[in-house]
Amino acid sequence: MPFGQPALSLAAQLQRRAERSGAPAELADLPVCDGGGPEGVSEIGAALFSLVARARAAGLDPEMELRAAARSYRDQVQRWAEKQSGDPA
Helix, strand or coil: CCCCCCCCHHHHHHHHHHHHHHCCCHCCCCCCCCCCCCCECCCHHHHHHHHHHHHHHCCCCCHHHHHHHHHHHHHEEEEEHHHHHHCCC
C-alpha cells in the first residue's frame, strides 16, 4: 500500500483492509502519546483517524465528506468576502 497517498485516503484504505482481514474495529482507537512518539499519536491524529472510522461505519466515504465540507467552507468564505466588499453578486 503506497504511504505517499493523501492521509485521509490512506487511513480509510488501511481500515478497510484491516476490516477485511477480520481485525477488531477497536484497533482504530489509537493510543495517544503527547509527543506523538512511536507508541502513540497526537490527540488530533487519533481523533482524525477515529473520524475516518466513524464515517466508514456510517457508510460514508470520508474523502467525499471532507471534500463536501471544504466546498461548503469555501462558499461561506466567498459569501462573507462579498459582503465585506459590498459586492451584491
